[in-house]
Amino acid sequence: xxxxxxxxxxxxxxxxxxxxxxxxxxxxxxxxxxxxxxxxxxxxxxxxxxxxxxxxxxxxxxxxxxxxxxxxxxxxxxxxxxxxxxxxxxxxxxxxxxxxxxxxxxxxxxxxxxxxxxxxxxxxxxxxxxxxxxxxxxxxxxxxxxxxxxxxxxxxxxxxxxxxxxxxxxxxxxxxxxxxxxxxxxxxxxxxxxxxxxxxxxxxxxxxxxxxxxxxxxxxxxxxxxxxxxxxxxxxxxxxxxxxxxxxxxxxxxxxxxxxxxxxxxxxxxxxxxxxxxxxxxxxxxxxxxxxxxxxxxxxxxxxxxxxxxxxxxxxxxxxxxxxxxxxxxxxxxxxxxxxxxxxxxxxxxxxxx
Amino acid sequence: xxxxxxxxxxxxxxxxxxxxxxxxxxxxxxxxxxxxxxxxxxxxxxxxxxxxxxxxxxxxxxxxxxxxxxxxxxxxxxxxxxxxxxxxxxxxxxxxxxxxxxxxxxxxxxxxxxxxxxxxxxxxxxxxxxxxxxxxxxxxxxxxxxxxxxxxxxxxxxxxxxxxxxxxxxxxxxxxxxxxxxxxxxxxxxxxxxxxxxxxxxxxxxxxxxxxxxxxxxxxxxxxxxxxxxxxxxxxxxxxxxxxxxxxxxxxxxxxxxxxxxxxxxxxxxxxxxxxxxxxxxxxxx
Amino acid sequence: xxxxxxxxxxxxxxxxxxxxxxxxxxxxxxxxxxxxxxxxxxxxxxxxxxxxxxxxxxxxxxxxxxxxxxxxxxxxxxxxxxxxxxxxxxxxxxxxxxxxxxxxxxxxxxxxxxxxxxxxxxxxxxxxxxxxxxxxxxxxxxxxxxxxxxxxxxxxxxxxxxxxxxxxxxxxxxxxxxxxxxxxxxxxxxxxxxxxxxxxxxxxxxxxxxxxxxxxxxxxxxxxxxxxxxxxxxxxxxxxxxxxxxxxxxxxxxxxxxxxxxx
Numbered sequence: 082x083x084x085x086x087x088x089x090x091x092x093x094x095x096x097x098x099x100x101x102x103x104x105x106x107x108x109x110x111x112x113x114x115x116x117x118x119x120x121x122x123x124x125x126x127x128x129x130x131x132x133x134x135x136x137x138x139x140x141x142x143x144x145x146x147x148x149x150x151x152x153x154x155x156x157x158x159x160x161x162x163x164x165x166x167x168x169x170x171x172x173x174x175x176x177x178x179x180x181x182x183x184x185x186x187x188x189x190x191x192x193x194x195x196x197x198x199x200x201x202x203x204x205x206x207x208x209x210x211x212x213x214x215x216x217x218x219x220x221x222x223x224x225x226x227x228x229x230x231x232x233x234x235x236x237x238x239x240x241x242x243x244x245x246x247x248x249x250x251x252x253x254x255x256x257x258x259x260x261x262x263x264x265x266x267x268x269x270x271x272x273x274x275x276x277x278x279x280x281x282x283x284x285x286x287x288x289x290x291x292x293x294x295x296x297x298x299x300x301x302x303x304x305x306x307x308x309x310x311x312x313x314x315x316x317x318x319x320x321x322x323x324x325x326x327x328x329x330x331x332x333x334x335x336x337x338x339x340x341x342x343x344x345x346x347x348x349x350x351x352x353x354x355x356x357x358x359x360x361x362x363x364x365x366x367x368x369x370x371x372x373x374x375x376x377x378x379x380x381x382x383x384x385x386x387x388x389x390x391x392x393x394x395x396x397x398x399x400x401x402x403x404x405x406x407x408x409x410x411x412x413x414x415x416x417x418x419x420x421x422x423x424x425x426x427x428x429x430x431x432x433x434x435x
Numbered sequence: 436x437x438x439x440x441x442x443x444x445x446x447x448x449x450x451x452x453x454x455x456x457x458x459x460x461x462x463x464x465x466x467x468x469x470x471x472x473x474x475x476x477x478x479x480x481x482x483x484x485x486x487x488x489x490x491x492x493x494x495x496x497x498x499x500x501x502x503x504x505x506x507x508x509x510x511x512x513x514x515x516x517x518x519x520x521x522x523x524x525x526x527x528x529x530x531x532x533x534x535x536x537x538x539x540x541x542x543x544x545x546x547x548x549x550x551x552x553x554x555x556x557x558x559x560x561x562x563x564x565x566x567x568x569x570x571x572x573x574x575x576x577x578x579x580x581x582x583x584x585x586x587x588x589x590x591x592x593x594x595x596x597x598x599x600x601x602x603x604x605x606x607x608x609x610x611x612x613x614x615x616x617x618x619x620x621x622x623x624x625x626x627x628x629x630x631x632x633x634x635x636x637x638x639x640x641x642x643x644x645x646x647x648x649x650x651x652x653x654x655x656x657x658x659x660x661x662x663x664x665x666x667x668x669x670x671x672x673x674x675x676x677x678x679x680x681x682x683x684x685x686x687x688x689x690x691x692x693x694x695x696x697x698x699x700x701x702x703x704x705x706x707x708x709x710x711x712x713x714x715x716x717x718x719x720x721x
Numbered sequence: 722x723x724x725x726x727x728x729x730x731x732x733x734x735x736x737x738x739x740x741x742x743x744x745x746x747x748x749x750x751x752x753x754x755x756x757x758x759x760x761x762x763x764x765x766x767x768x769x770x771x772x773x774x775x776x777x778x779x780x781x782x783x784x785x786x787x788x789x790x791x792x793x794x795x796x797x798x799x800x801x802x803x804x805x806x807x808x809x810x811x812x813x814x815x816x817x818x819x820x821x822x823x824x825x826x827x828x829x830x831x832x833x834x835x836x837x838x839x840x841x842x843x844x845x846x847x848x849x850x851x852x853x854x855x856x857x858x859x860x861x862x863x864x865x866x867x868x869x870x871x872x873x874x875x876x877x878x879x880x881x882x883x884x885x886x887x888x889x890x891x892x893x894x895x896x897x898x899x900x901x902x903x904x905x906x907x908x909x910x911x912x913x914x915x916x917x918x919x920x921x922x923x924x925x926x927x928x929x930x931x932x933x934x935x936x937x938x939x940x941x942x943x944x945x946x947x948x949x950x951x952x953x954x955x956x957x958x959x960x961x962x963x964x965x966x967x968x969x970x971x972x973x974x975x976x977x978x979x980x981x982x983x984x
Contacts, residue, residue, distance in 0.1 A: 135615055155618045168616035170633045182632075185621030233620065436961065444808030448801040448863055452822055455860050459837035460829070519738040522731040528966060534735070535747060536974065541742050543914075543919045543970045545961040547943045552745035555752065560759075562748060595742065624727075646828075653830030656923065670767070670832050674833060677836050687840070690833045697830065 085144075086111040086269055087132070087237055091094070092141035093293075094127050101127040104141075109237075114263050116280035117273045119290035120316070125273045128290070132271065133162040133193035145236065161235040165242045169227035170215040173213050175225050176201070176210040182233045183385050198419060200228040203262065220251050227259075231266060239264075240272040256282050258323060277317045281305060311433040314357055320356070321363075323356045324435065325398040332356050332432065336395035341371040342430035353435035360404040362429040366414055372425040375403060378419045392413065392423070466687035476684060483686035489610070498692070501668040504583060505651035508590035514645045515591070516598025520639070523599070524606040535603060542596035546653070550660050552578060553589050581663030589661040590651045598643035605639040606632075639707035643721055645704045649697045746963060748870035753960040760955025770957040777954060779934075789927070790851055790938060791919035794858035799912040803904065809867075810874040826864035833926035834860070836879065842929060847918030849931030854938065857929045858922060862915035869911030869977070870904055877903065910977035917969040921962070 085108035102124040107116050115318045117125040132143060134155030143151045147269050150158055161182070170178050180201050180397040204224035213287045223243065229310035230238055235334055243259065244252045260283055263270045269434045274280050280287050281301045288298035289312075295308045311322075323330040325340065327350055332340040348354055353385055358372075367373050376392030379400055383389075388410040391400040405413075415421070467485050470478040488494060523534045541549065556562045557579040566577050579585060609632065617627040651657075655670030662668070669689060676686030751770070757764030774780055775800075809819065826834070838857050842849055872903040923940035930936045939962070944957045 133619060135618075144541075155615070156621045156623055162619045164612040164616055166610060166612050168610065168612035170616070170631060170635075172614065181617070181622075182620030185626070228622070229616075441939065442808070442812075444804045444811070448805035448808075448867070449822070451801055451859060451863065452826070455838065455841070456826060456829075456834065459841035460833070462840055462844065463833070488742065504922055504931065514731040515741075519975075522738075525728070525731045526735075535738065538742065540967060540970060541746060543917060544746065544966045545940065545943070545959070546957040546963055547921075547923055547940055549746065549945065551943070551947050551955065552749050555746055555748060592741070592745065595738075599738075616955045618723070649828070649830065653832050655832050656944075663763050673832050673836060677839060683836075683840060686836060690830075690836060693830055695835060700826070 085112075086146065087127075087330060088144040088147075089132075089273075090142045090144065092138045094124075094131060094136060095139040097345040100129070100293050102138075103148060105290070105293075105295045106141075107288055107298065111269060112267050114260065114283060114285045115267050115269070115271045116273070116284035116287045117271065118277060118280040118287050118316075118396065120275055122292070124293035125290050126241060128163060129162070129241055129271070129273045132159070132237070133239055134158045139273050139430075141403075142165050144424055159229040159233075159236040161233055161237075162241065163226050163230045163243055167214075167222050167244060167246075169222060169229070171214050172215055175206065175217070176194045176212050176278045177342065178214070178225055179232050182229060186233065194220060195230055198357075200232045202263070203231075204228045219246055219248075220255070223247060223255065227262070231233060231262070235268065237269045237271060240270060241250065242274055243272060244274075244276075258282060261424065274366065281317070289414075301422070308431065311355060311357075314431060319359060319360050320431075321397075321401045321404060322399070325354050325356045325403075327352050327354055332430075334396050338374070338396070338431060341427035342432050343427070344432050348432065348434060355435050356433045357433065358429055360385040360402040361387075362425050363401070363403045363423045363424070365405065365409060365421060365423055367422050368424045370426040372427060372430060373422055373424040374401065375420065375422045378415055378417050378421060381415065381417065388415075392421070428434070449497055461642075463687045463690055466684050469684050471684050485684045486691075487589075488685055488693050489688050497667055497672055498603040501670075502696075504586060504668065505590070505648045508594070508651045509644045509647040511587065512591045512595050512598045512647045513602075513640050515604045516595050516643055517596075517640055519599045519601035519638075523603055524609075531607070535600070538599045540594040540694070542593075546593060546656060549593055549658055549711050550589050553585065553592065553661060557585055557588075562629050580661065581666065583662070586619050586640060586658050586666065586668075587660040590647070592653065593645045593657065594650055597646055598640075601643035601646070603637040605636040605665065609635060624685075628694050641704045643706045645700045649700060653693050653695065724886055732913040732924045742774050749963075750838075752953070753956035753958070755953070758956075769937070770953050771961075774954050774957045774961075779937075780942060782844045782934075782959065783937050783939045786851060786936055787920055790854050790858060791916050794855045794862055794919050795912050797859045798856075798862030798866050798915050799908055802863040802911065803908050804916075805863065806867045806870035806874060807900065807904075810871060810877070811879065811958040815930060823864055826861040827868070831922075831924040835925045838925065849929055850936040851930075853929045853931065854926045854936065858919045861922075861925075862919060865915050865918060866908070866911035869906045869914065873904060873907035873977070906976050910973040911975070913940050913969045913973040917966050921966065 087109040089105055089107040092102055092105050093100060105128060114349055117128060119125045127136060131138050134153060138151050138246060142149050142258060166401060170181065173181070176197050179197045180193050183196055198207065201210060204227060206221060206224055209217065214225070219224065244255050256279060272283065284301060287304050289296040289304065291312055297304065297313050304313065305317055308317060314320045323334050325334045327344060327348055332342055332354065342356060346380065373393050374396055378393035379389055379393045380391040381388060387407065388405045390403040390405060392403065394401050464476065468481055468483070470482050470484065472478045472479055486690065491686060521536065523531055523538065559578060559580065563579060569575060614627055614631055622630065646680045653670050655674050658666050658668040658671055673686050673689045676682045676689065736790060754766050754768065755763055756767035758770060807822065809823070813940065842853055882895055882899055884914070885899045890898065921940060922942060926938045927941055930941065943955065943958065946952065
């Protein structure tokens with residue numbers, strides 16, 4: 082195992098009786114693009130603020146390069162934060178904003194100048210050096226904020242909902258841009274987001290937080306394909322759930338049909354469970370897969386890339402969702418009210434405690 | 436029809452303001468260019484004498500003196516008021532409205548009474564002297580009342596709440612992430628204050644300063660009560676032209692000079708505000 | 722403000738500033754109950770100065786005048802100022818000239834407005850008295866009511882007025898049933914503040930009261946008491962006047978849902 086650049090050891094943060102962060106341990110490696118993913122109130126922002134130095138852990142330590150930095154004030158940490166509101170200084174120009182952190186390091190004037198130019202080049206804004214923040218668009222502000230926090234070449238760059246204020250199209254572009262810049266600078270990025278898609282696209286590794294606790298961490302693939310809790314399965318992407326009971330090593334659904342799946346050891350015979358499968362793992366027709374269901378088409382939504390089909394089934398009160406590729410959809414002329422059969426393999430079935 | 440509505444709603448007030456503010460003020464403006472009659476009346480022939488008299492060394496001296504006193508009062512009030520506003524803004528959010536309310540409360544009590552309170556304190560037999568005596572200071576104390584200092588203290592006391600209010604607004608509006616960003620980029624507390632907080636809140640200080648200055652330079656009650664009779668500021672000079680010297684045209688000219696100074700400062704302040712703010716502070720939406 | 726200001730220093734500043742603001746007033750309050758009436762020596766608690774205050778014909782006369790001026794000028798200002806505020810708000814186009822006229826009464830130095838009105842009235846040969854004070858007080862009072870009501874109107878959705886009209890209500894009914902209820906707290910708060918301003922106003926009243934003692938107001942009475950012979954009664958009078966202002970401000974603040982006046 083590579084040694085961790087940033088090591089979060091059993092960190093807790095209490096606000097009076099409320100535990101915003103409740104015992105989190107995580108190792109983040111050099112050059113990693115790491116995402117802290119969770120709904121609001123999950124403690125992700127509090128954790129980020131502890132890394133930046135704006136909050137002090139109530140319990141636990143934060144190590145940077147093996148040294149405890151938990152109590153070092155933000156202005157003495159080689160960690161910078163890109164704020165959610167960007168927090169650009171409204172009375173300074175773009176260039177002055179970027180130079181600010183360098184001036185704090187008392188660098189020679191010439192070096193500050195060349196570094197500011199380099200940073201503006203990097204975010205493709207050299208023509209806006211003399212503008213004030215209120216004369217910039219949202220996307221431009223975001224780039225300035227990024228340039229400002231990167232100018233100091235921190236060991237770790239923290240980004241608080243970096244794309245939250247941008248519109249959808251711009252967000253897609255900036256996701257790739259952030260990855261490019263991270264790669265170019267070779268700096269560890271830790272991004273806080275509530276947007277699972279953003280985390281999947283950008284991050285090398287993701288940690289899922291809920292109620293101040295770490296639920297699971299791993300690569301996007303691990304997180305998406307092997308969610309360890311029902312919450313994680315539901316939070317990331319779309320998942321179909323069917324209530325079932327474990328009987329003789331097989332799952333038996335409400336309507337009596339049986340499913341095959343790898344059942345975790347923690348679940349005992351007779352227990353109520355939830356079987357789950359991703360919409361894109363369902364395919365039309367019984368085929369040669371182990372599991373199948375039959376239902377009535379209730380609604381269809383065309384998304385260009387794929388066709389989403391909602392099925393009413395006896396398995397669950399919620400409709401089951403299928404995602405058919407354009408090719409598969411063309412082969413079957415579906416219409417509302419049709420009764421169809423869909424199949425999926427045991428490998429793609431996940432089982433969670435009910 | 437929809438466009439005429441606002442007009443008939445506004446008419447009564449606008450007529451009132453025109454009749455009892457605009458016309459009287461224009462009258463004063465006109466009066467400044469007429470000659471004083473031999474027995475104190477007004478002769479209706481055009482002259483620049485009154486305006487010229489304002490720049491006479493004797494009166495210009497009073498203007499300068501008034502400006503210096505008003506400037507000192509405004510400066511002290513700005514510094515103290517800003518500090519107070521900063522301290523209020525640093526308190527927990529739930530406490531701030533009450534503190535602010537308490538800070539402006541004295542502003543709403545009677546001006547004369549507030550000034551009179553300082554007579555009681557500064558009197559030769561007043562509280563400050565008594566306390567000094569009680570503490571064993573037996574030397575003859577210099578008179579505190581009827582001095583320039585007394586006037587400045589009175590002005591600061593009376594207008595301080597206004598400065599606190601003016602400074603608090605931009606301080607409270609500041610996005611917490613802005614100062615945090617400064618800390619994050621390596622600045623200490625003092626540097627953050629000097630380079631971020633202070634420049635961003637200059638408009639509030641400017642507003643406070645200009646208002647204290649304007650209200651002080653034309654003040655007539657405070658110099659009359661705390662400065663004693665021997666002490667003249669422009670306000671007292673205007674007062675005298677109308678009620679004792681009976682030279683209304685000169686009094687009018689003095690008032691116009693007062694208005695000119697006020698308008699000049701307000702323009703300057705607007706200009707400073709527009710330059711300093713550089714746009715609105717965006718609020719964090721998290 | 723996220724800046725971590727050193728708390729002890731902040732508390733010290735607050736303590737010092739509040740001491741500076743409240744000590745002088747508190748001393749007056751304390752002295753108003755001082756038996757001997759001397760500012761230097763405490764000789765026992767007494768309310769006798771309050772009694773002698775009410776027995777003083779000059780003071781009760783001035784107080785009555787003040788009340789007449791404040792009540793009438795406040796009522797007039799409340800009507801004119803509210804209508805003005807509504808008119809300005811409906812008219813979306815912001816005229817710079819209009820703004821200046823409305824704002825002017827609050828920033829013109831009192832002494833200038835005072836002599837302007839004095840010149841105006843004497844040029845027209847108007848006999849001055851309580852009526853001229855009332856007329857003059859309406860000028861700044863209406864500007865004040867207008868500013869409080871306008872603050873309230875900020876963010877008011879005029880489409881509800883259109884909705885009321887659309888539902889068949891004539892404009893006056895709309896005003897009475899829709900606009901006034903929304904604005905009432907601001908109008909009342911603004912009026913209370915205007916009343917306070919009027920009760921406390923000295924300079925303009927002083928210049929527009931005319932000769933003689935007939936139309937002397939309370940601040941004028943206080944001024945002459947301070948200037949020409951301080952009697953202990955003035956402490957009691959000060960305490961009453963200040964208490965009145967404080968009650969008015971607190972009331973206005975409460976009615977206008979915590980919105981601070983003058984902001």
